[in-house]
Amino acid sequence: MPAEMKSQGIEETRLQLLRDVSGAFRPGVLTALVGVSGAGKTTLMDVLAGRKTEGFIQGNIIVSGYKKNQSTFARVSGYCEQNDIHSPHVTVYESLVFSAWLRLSMEVNIQTRKMFVDEVMELVELSPLRDSLVGLPGIDGLSTEQRKRLTIAVELVANPSIIFMDEPTSGLDARAAAIVMRTVRNTVDTGRTVVCTIHQPSIDIFESFDELLLMKRGGQIIYNGPLGRHSFHLVEYFESIPEVTKIRTGQNPATWMLEITSSSVESQLSLDFAEIYEKSDLYRRNEQAMEELSKPAAATGSDELYFPSKYSQSFLTQCIACFWKQHWSYWRNPRYNCIRFFMTIFIAIGLLFGLIFWKKGEKTDQQQDLVNLLRAMYIAVMFLGGTNTHAVQNIVSVERTVFYRERAAVMYSALPYAFAQVWIEVIYVAIQTLSYSLILYSMIGFKWEVGKFLWFYYYVAMCFIYFTLYGMMLVALTPNYQIAAITMSFFLSFWNLFSGFLIPRTQIPIWWRWYYWASPVAWTIYGMFTSQIGEKESEVSIPGGGKMKVKEYLEEFMGFKYSFLTSVALAHIAWVLLFFFVFAYAIKFLNFQRR
Numbered sequence: 001m002p003a004e005m006k007s008q009g010i011e012e013t014r015l016q017l018l019r020d021v022s023g024a025f026r027p028g029v030l031t032a033l034v035g036v037s038g039a040g041k042t043t044l045m046d047v048l049a050g051r052k053t054e055g056f057i058q059g060n061i062i063v064s065g066y067k068k069n070q071s072t073f074a075r076v077s078g079y080c081e082q083n084d085i086h087s088p089h090v091t092v093y094e095s096l097v098f099s100a101w102l103r104l105s106m107e108v109n110i111q112t113r114k115m116f117v118d119e120v121m122e123l124v125e126l127s128p129l130r131d132s133l134v135g136l137p138g139i140d141g142l143s144t145e146q147r148k149r150l151t152i153a154v155e156l157v158a159n160p161s162i163i164f165m166d167e168p169t170s171g172l173d174a175r176a177a178a179i180v181m182r183t184v185r186n187t188v189d190t191g192r193t194v195v196c197t198i199h200q201p202s203i204d205i206f207e208s209f210d211e212l213l214l215m216k217r218g219g220q221i222i223y224n225g226p227l228g229r230h231s232f233h234l235v236e237y238f239e240s241i242p243e244v245t246k247i248r249t250g251q252n253p254a255t256w257m258l259e260i261t262s263s264s265v266e267s268q269l270s271l272d273f274a275e276i277y278e279k280s281d282l283y284r285r286n287e288q289a290m291e292e293l294s295k296p297a298a299a300t301g302s303d304e305l306y307f308p309s310k311y312s313q314s315f316l317t318q319c320i321a322c323f324w325k326q327h328w329s330y331w332r333n334p335r336y337n338c339i340r341f342f343m344t345i346f347i348a349i350g351l352l353f354g355l356i357f358w359k360k361g362e363k364t365d366q367q368q369d370l371v372n373l374l375r376a377m378y379i380a381v382m383f384l385g386g387t388n389t390h391a392v393q394n395i396v397s398v399e400r401t402v403f404y405r406e407r408a409a410v411m412y413s414a415l416p417y418a419f420a421q422v423w424i425e426v427i428y429v430a431i432q433t434l435s436y437s438l439i440l441y442s443m444i445g446f447k448w449e450v451g452k453f454l455w456f457y458y459y460v461a462m463c464f465i466y467f468t469l470y471g472m473m474l475v476a477l478t479p480n481y482q483i484a485a486i487t488m489s490f491f492l493s494f495w496n497l498f499s500g501f502l503i504p505r506t507q508i509p510i511w512w513r514w515y516y517w518a519s520p521v522a523w524t525i526y527g528m529f530t531s532q533i534g535e536k537e538s539e540v541s542i543p544g545g546g547k548m549k550v551k552e553y554l555e556e557f558m559g560f561k562y563s564f565l566t567s568v569a570l571a572h573i574a575w576v577l578l579f580f581f582v583f584a585y586a587i588k589f590l591n592f593q594r595r
Contacts, residue, residue, distance in 0.1 A: 019274075028188060032201070034198050040219035048164065078156065078158055082166040092126055165194065168181075200255070207231060321412070344432050357373075359444070360373050385464055397484070520575045530554065
C-alpha cells in the first residue's frame with residue numbers, strides 16, 4: 001500500500017491492482033490492451049511477461065497448455081518497453097547482431113544468423129539505417145520512431161513466439177505511429193502472438209488490431225473479444241447495454257469506448273461494466289475457449305517447452321559477445337576517450353610537470369627536494385585518478401540501464417557483462433597510463449632504468465585501474481548517477497586526507513592510522529616514491545638535524561621501506577580485485593529498477 005494512501009486512513013496493507021483478470025492470446029492475432037490511466041494495463045503486461053519486480057502475484061499463466069516457467073518463457077518471448085533503451089554508440093546492425101548472437105540457439109550458425117538479421121531489418125524497414133549509430137534519445141542518432149522500430153527488431157531477431165509491446169506509438173506523430181503499426185502488423189502476419197498496450201489510439205491505429213482487452217480503473221476487464229471491421233463487434237456489444245450513448249457517425253470507436261466506460265459515466269448510470277461483462281455471453285465463450293486452450297495438445301504429441309540451460313550461449317560466448325559490444329561502444333565514443341587522453345597529456349605536460357616539477361627527480365640533496373617529489377607523486381595520481389573515477393560513472397550508468405533490459409531478456413548473465421565492461425576499461429587505461437608514464441617519467445627526471453620505469457608504470461597503471469573500478473563500483477551499488485557522484489566525493493576526500501601526503505603515516509594518530517592502510521592512494525604513493533628513491537644511499541640535508549641517508553630518512557620520517565615494495569605491489573592487485581568483485585556482485589544481485 002502506498003504511503004500516500006495510508007496517510008489518508010486506508011488500513012489495508014496491500015493495494016490490489018488486478019482483479020480476476022482472465023483471457024487468452026493466440027498466434028497471428030494482434031491484441032490491444034486498452035484502459036484509462038491506472039487501469040493496470042502495464043501491470044498486467046509486466047506480470048504476463050515476468051518483468052514485475054515488486055508486489056505479490058496470484059493466479060495461473062498457461063503457455064500451450066502448460067504452467068508458465070519464467071526462465072523458459074523468457075527464451076521464447078520478447079518485450080518491447082515503452083522507453084527505447086539501447087547502447088548509444090553501436091550501429092543499428094550491430095544492435096541486432098548482438099541480440100541474435102546471444103538469444104538464438106547454439107545450433108544456428110553465423111551465416112543463418114546474419115541472414116535472419118537481414119530479414120528482420122527488411123521486415124521493420126531498417127535496412128536504410130543499417131550503419132547509423134543509435135545515439136542518445138533526444139540528443140543524436142535515431143529519431144523516436146526509428147528507435148521504436150529498432151526496439152521491435154531487437155526482440156524479433158530472437159525469433160520469439162510472443163511479443164509484448166508497451167505503448168509502441170507513445171510520443172509519436174501520426175506518420176511515425178503509422179510506420180510503427182505497419183511494422184507491428186508485419187510481425188503479426190509472420191504467425192507470432194503480439195500484445196500491445198495502447199493509450200488513446202487514433203482510429204487508424206485502433207482498427208489495425210484484431211482483438212481488444214479493455215480494462216477499467218481497479219484492474220477489472222470490461223470487454224475481451226474481437227473488434228471486427230470498423231470495430232463492429234465492440235460497438236455492438238456496448239450499444240446493447242441499456243442507457244449507453246450510441247456512437248456518432250465518424251466518431252473514433254476508441255474515444256467513444258473510453259468515454260462511455262469512464263468512472264463518472266458508471267456512477268451516473270449506476271452501472272458496473274465489469275459485472276455486465278461477467279454476465280455476458282461473450283464472457284462465457286471466452287471462459288470456454290480458455291478452458292480448451294489450457295489443456296496440453298496431447299493428441300499432437302507436444303511436450304512442455306524445455307531448454308537444457310538458462311542461456312542460449314555458453315559463458316565464454318557471452319563474454320566474447322559482451323566484449324565485442326563494449327569494444328565498439330568505446331571505439332565510437334570519442335567524446336569520452338579523446339577527452340580522457342587530452343586530459344592525460346595536458347596535465348602531464350602543460351599544467352603539472354612542464355611548469356612545476358621539471359627535473360625534480362634529479363634533486364634529493366635537501367629535505368624540501370624530497371617533499372617536492374612526494375608532492376609530484378601525490379598530484380600525479382590524485383588529480384587524474386579522480387578524473388577517471390568521475391568520467392566513467394556516466395558511461396557505466398547509461399550501460400547499466402541497457403543491462404537491465406538485456407538481463408531480463410535472458411541474453412547473458414551478470415558476470416560476462418562485468419568482465420567485458422572492466423576489461424575494455426583496463427585496455428584503455430593501460431594505453432592512457434603508458435603515454436602518461438612516459439611523459440611523466442622523463443619530465444620529472446627520474447633515472448632511466450628498465451626496472452625502475454616498469455615499477456613506475458605498474459603503480460600508475462594499477463592506480464588508475466582501481467580509480468576507474470571504484471567509480472564503476474559506486475554506480476553498481478547506488479540507485480542513480482547522482483548518488484554515485486556524491487558517494488565518490490565523500491570517500492575520495494578520505495583517500496586524500498589519509499594518503500600520507502598531507503600528514504605522513506608516522507604522524508597520524510594511532511587510532512586513525514588504520515585508515516592509512518585502508519586508503520588505496522596511500523599504497524600508490526608508497527610504491528611510486530619508494531620504487532624510485534627508496535634504496536638511495538646518498539645523503540639528504542635536514543634543517544636543524546644534520547644529514548642522513550635518503551633511505552634512512554624515508555623509513556624514519558615517512559615510514560617508507562624499500563623491502564616492503566613487493567607487498568605494496570600485491571596490495572594493488574588486491575584493491576583492483578576487491579573493486580571488481582564488488583562491482584560484479586552488485587551488478588548481479590542489486591536491481592534498482594522498480595516495476
